[in-house]
Amino acid sequence: MRLFDRSRIAYYPNQYETESGVPYYTLTFTVSFPHEADVCYFAHCIPYGYTDLERCLTDVLGRAGAHEFVRMSTLCTSLTGNKVPLRTVV
Secondary structure (H helix, E strand, O other): OOOEOHHHOEEEEEEEEOOOOOEEEEEEOOEOOOOOOOOOOOOOOOOOOHHHHHHHHHHHHOOOOHHHHEEEEEEEEOOOOOEEEEEEEO
């Protein structure tokens, strides 16, 4: 049994559009859940990886005066050994 049926994916413009006339799109798909008590999460964007996070934090902390308002520390270490950054805005 396939959980995700690739033959039932559709992506098309719908009846809505932006103020400038650019259409909004609808994405539809079918997913089957073989176990009644399972939990499933869906993301509406590509994964935000650790490298993306580090790049963003470096950019923010590189701005003039950022260190006056942001405290940096490590919350913990992930199961893969990455530091989990903790930034506190004061």
